Amino acid sequence: xxxxxxxxxxxxxxxxxxxxxxxxxxxxxxxxxxxxxxxxxxxxxxxxxxxxxxxxxxxxxxxxxxxxxxxxxxxxxxxxxxxxxxxxxxxxxxxxxxxxxxxxxxxxxxxxxxxxxxxxxxxxxxxxxxxxxxxxxxxxxxxxxxxxxxxxxxxxxxxxxxxxxxxxxxxxxxxx
Amino acid sequence: xxxxxxxxxxxxxxxxxxxxxxxxxxxxxxxxxxxxxxxxxxxxxxxxxxxxxxxxxxxxxxxxxxxxxxxxxxxxxxxxxxxxxxxxxxxxxxxxxxxxxxxxxxxxxxxxxxxxxxxxxxxxxxxxxxxxxxxxxxxxxxxxxxxxxxxxxxxxxxxxxxxxxxxxxxxxxxxxxxxxxxxxxxxxxxxxxxxxxxxxxxxxxxxxxxxxxxxxxxxxxxxxxxxxxxxxxxxxxxxxxxxxxxxxxxxxxxxxxxxxxxxxxxxxxxxxxxxxxxxxxxxxxxxxxxxxxxxxxxxxxxxxxxxxxxxxxxxxxxxxxxxxxxxxxxxxxxxxxxxxxxxxxxxxxxxxxxxxxxxxxxxxxxxxxxxxxxxxxxxxxxxxxxxxxxxxxxxxxxxxxxxxxxxxxxxxxxxxxxxxxxxxxxxxxxxxxxxxxxxxxxxxxxxxxxxxxxxxxxxxxxxxxxxxxxxxxxxxxxxxxxxxxxxxxx
Ligand code: SF4
Numbered sequence: 001x002x003x004x005x006x007x008x009x010x011x012x013x014x015x016x017x018x019x020x021x022x023x024x025x026x027x028x029x030x031x032x033x034x035x036x037x038x039x040x041x042x043x044x045x046x047x048x049x050x051x052x053x054x055x056x057x058x059x060x061x062x063x064x065x066x067x068x069x070x071x072x073x074x075x076x077x078x079x080x081x082x083x084x085x086x087x088x089x090x091x092x093x094x095x096x097x098x099x100x101x102x103x104x105x106x107x108x109x110x111x112x113x114x115x116x117x118x119x120x121x122x123x124x125x126x127x128x129x130x131x132x133x134x135x136x137x138x139x140x141x142x143x144x145x146x147x148x149x150x151x152x153x154x155x156x157x158x159x160x161x162x163x164x165x166x167x168x169x170x171x172x173x174x175x176x
Numbered sequence: 177x178x179x180x181x182x183x184x185x186x187x188x189x190x191x192x193x194x195x196x197x198x199x200x201x202x203x204x205x206x207x208x209x210x211x212x213x214x215x216x217x218x219x220x221x222x223x224x225x226x227x228x229x230x231x232x233x234x235x236x237x238x239x240x241x242x243x244x245x246x247x248x249x250x251x252x253x254x255x256x257x258x259x260x261x262x263x264x265x266x267x268x269x270x271x272x273x274x275x276x277x278x279x280x281x282x283x284x285x286x287x288x289x290x291x292x293x294x295x296x297x298x299x300x301x302x303x304x305x306x307x308x309x310x311x312x313x314x315x316x317x318x319x320x321x322x323x324x325x326x327x328x329x330x331x332x333x334x335x336x337x338x339x340x341x342x343x344x345x346x347x348x349x350x351x352x353x354x355x356x357x358x359x360x361x362x363x364x365x366x367x368x369x370x371x372x373x374x375x376x377x378x379x380x381x382x383x384x385x386x387x388x389x390x391x392x393x394x395x396x397x398x399x400x401x402x403x404x405x406x407x408x409x410x411x412x413x414x415x416x417x418x419x420x421x422x423x424x425x426x427x428x429x430x431x432x433x434x435x436x437x438x439x440x441x442x443x444x445x446x447x448x449x450x451x452x453x454x455x456x457x458x459x460x461x462x463x464x465x466x467x468x469x470x471x472x473x474x475x476x477x478x479x480x481x482x483x484x485x486x487x488x489x490x491x492x493x494x495x496x497x498x499x500x501x502x503x504x505x506x507x508x509x510x511x512x513x514x515x516x517x518x519x520x521x522x523x524x525x526x527x528x529x530x531x532x533x534x535x536x537x538x539x540x541x542x543x544x545x546x547x548x549x550x551x552x553x554x555x556x557x558x559x560x561x562x563x564x565x566x567x568x569x570x571x572x573x574x575x576x577x578x579x580x581x582x583x584x585x586x587x588x589x590x591x592x593x594x595x596x597x598x599x600x601x602x603x604x605x606x607x608x609x610x611x612x613x614x615x616x617x618x619x620x621x622x623x624x625x626x627x628x629x630x631x632x633x634x635x636x637x638x639x640x641x642x643x644x645x646x647x648x649x650x651x652x653x654x655x656x657x658x659x660x661x662x663x664x665x666x
Contacts, residue, residue, distance in 0.1 A: 015220065016245075018196055018244065019242070019248065022245045022345055025330070029331075031312075032316055032324070040311070043311075044193060044194075044196075045293065045294065046293075046313055048194065050193065066222065096222075096242040099227040100223045100226065102227075103223075103226055103227060106223075109223035110221070114467070123461075124460070125221075125463065127463040130200070130463055131219050131465060132219050154242070154346060155345050
C-alpha cells in the first residue's frame with residue numbers, strides 16, 4: 001500500500017454488539033492523529049456513505065454473519081478491500097452472536113420472540129427486500145471469505161487496535 | 177400502522193448511518209407524489225431470549241452486556257439487580273452507590289457519543305453539507321475544539337467505568353448481591369480531577385445547541401417529531417429525576433415508574449418493575465424485527481409512548497442539582513411543561529450530561545463510596561426476579577424465571593429503544609410529509625429524515641432482543657403428582 005497517500009480505512013458492522021466499534025472510538029484523542037494519515041471511507045459510526053466504496057486499503061469487520069445482509073456486505077467488502085481484518089471475537093468465532101446455533105433453525109428462535117413473546121398479532125417479521133432473512137448457522141468471517149488479519153478480544157483492547165493499524169500503515173501483516 | 181394500498185413510488189434510505197444499529201427507511205409516495213407513510217425497518221435479530229434459557233442466572237450479566245457495546249453497563253446493572261431479587265437480598269449501601277456511579281458514567285459517555293460524535297456534524301456543518309465530510313472526522317477538521325470536547329467527555333465516562341470495573345467495555349463487575357470491587361482513594365482523586373474539564377465540555381455543547389436553536393433550528397422543532405404522546409420514566413420517591421431503579425420494589429424505597437400524558441395528567445405512578453406485564457404489551461409488524469410496545473390500557477395507537485432523556489426530564493418535578501435544574505427550567509420555557517418536540521431530545525441529553533456530572537461529584541464526596549463492604553451472599557431464594565433501570569435511551573426491564581438451581585427457565589427483556597419505535601416512525605413520516613411536499617428530492621432532505629431517527633439515539637443492536645410477555649404455565653398438582661388444573665398464558 002502506498003504510504004504517501006492516506007490510508008483508505010473502513011469499519012464494518014455485521015452481527016455484533018458494536019462493542020468492537022466502541023473500542024475503536026476508545027482510542028480517544030489518538031483518533032485526531034489517525035485522521036492525519038487515514039481517511040475513513042466507510043463506517044456506520046463515522047461516515048454517511050451508503051455504498052461500500054472501491055479500493056479500500058483496510059477494513060475492520062466486526063461481527064459474525066447471521067443474515068443475508070451481513071453476507072452480501074461481507075462479499076462486497078472482500079472484493080473491494082486489500083486487507084480484511086476479522087475484528088473481535090464475534091467475527092473470529094461468532095461468540096455471543098453464534099449462541100443461537102445449537103437451537104437449530106432460525107425459525108424456532110423467531111417464533112419464540114415474535115409469536116410466543118408478543119401480544120398475539122400472530123406474525124413473524126417477514127418482508128423480502130426490506131428485512132434480511134436469518135441464516136443458520138451463524139458463521140465466522142473466515143468460513144466464508146479469506147481473512148488477512150485476526151484481531152481477537154471481546155472487544156479487542158484499543159491499544160492493540162492501534163498497534164494493528166500502525167503496523168498495516170507500515171505495510172506489515174501482523175500475526176496474532 | 178396497518179398496510180395501506182401499494183405505493184406508486186418508493187424511496188429507500190439504506191443503510192441508515194450515524195446511528196447505532198442496522199436499519200433502512202422506506203418512504204412511500206402515492207400517485208400524486210405525496211407521502212403516504214415513512215417506515216423504519218430494523219433489520220437485525222439475535223435471539224437472546226431464546227438462547228439464555230438453561231444458563232445459570234449469574235451468567236446473565238456477562239451475556240446480556242454483549243447485547244450492546246454502547247450501553248453494556250445498563251444491561252450489566254439491570255441483570256445484577258434482577259439477580260438481587262433471585263437471591264432475595266438487599267445489597268450493601270456502598271454497592272448501591274457504586275452501581276449508581278457507574279450508571280451515571282454510562283449515561284454520560286453514551287450521551288456524549290450521541291451528541292458530539294453522531295449528531296453534531298449535522299448541526300454544525302448543516303443538513304445539506306457534503307456527505308463525505310458530515311461525520312466525526314469532518315468535525316475534527318471543521319471544529320477541533322468541539323470534537324476534542326466530545327471525545328474527552330466520552331473518555332471521562334469510559335475511564336470512570338474502567339476505574340470501577342477494570343475495563344471500559346463489558347466489565348464483569350456488578351454481580352447478584354452487589355459489586356466485586358471497591359473504588360480506592362487514588363481513583364476517586366483521579367476522577368475528581370477530570371470533572372472541571374468535563375463540565376466545560378458539556379457547557380460548550382449546550383451553548384452551541386442553544387445558539388443554533390435560537391438562530392436557525394426553528395423549523396426542526398415543529399417538524400422533527402412534535403406530537404402528543406404519553407411519556408414513561410422512573411422518578412425518585414420525591415418525584416425528582418432518577419436513573420437507578422435497582423432497589424425499586426424493596427420496602428421503604430419509594431419512587432418508581434411514572435407515566436404521564438402530554439397534557440401533564442398522570443396515567444400511572446409509583447410502579448415497580450413487576451408491573452411491566454400488566455402495564456405494557458408489544459405488537460409485531462411484519463416489516464420490522466423491532467416490536468412496538470404500548471400501554472396495554474390505551475391500545476397500540478393511543479398507548480404508544482416515548483422514553484429516554486426527554487421523558488425523564490418531562491416526568492420529574494426537578495432534577496435535584498443546581499446547574500441541571502437551571503437548564504431544565506429553560507427547557508420548559510422553550511418547550512412547555514411537558515415537551516413534545518422530539519428534536520429537543522438533543523437538549524435533554526445535554527442537560528442530563530450536566531446532571532450526571534453533578535451527581536458524580538456528589539457521590540464522590542460520599543464517605544461510603546470507598547467502603548469495601550460490597551456484596552451480600554445468598555443462594556436461590558426466589559424463582560422470579562424483575563428489575564428496572566434507566567439506560568441512556570430509556571427504561572430497561574429484565575425479568576428472569578429460574579429453577580431451584582438457578583438455571584434460567586425464561587427471560588424477558590424490554591429495552592429502551594423499542595419503546596420509541598412508534599414515535600420514530602411517526603417522526604420520519606412527519607419530516608417526510610413536510611419536506612417532500614416542497615418539490616425536489618435531495619440528499620440533504622433524506623439526511624433530515626435520518627436525523628429524525630438520530631434525535632432518539634436509537635440503539636438497534638439492543639432493541640431487537642426485546643421480548644414481550646413471558647409465557648406462564650401454572651399447574652396445580654395433587655399429592656400424588658397428578659395434574660388437577662392448569663392455566664396457561666402464551
Ligand atoms: S466481540 Fe464482543 S465486543 Fe465485539 S461485537 Fe462481539 S460481543 Fe461485541
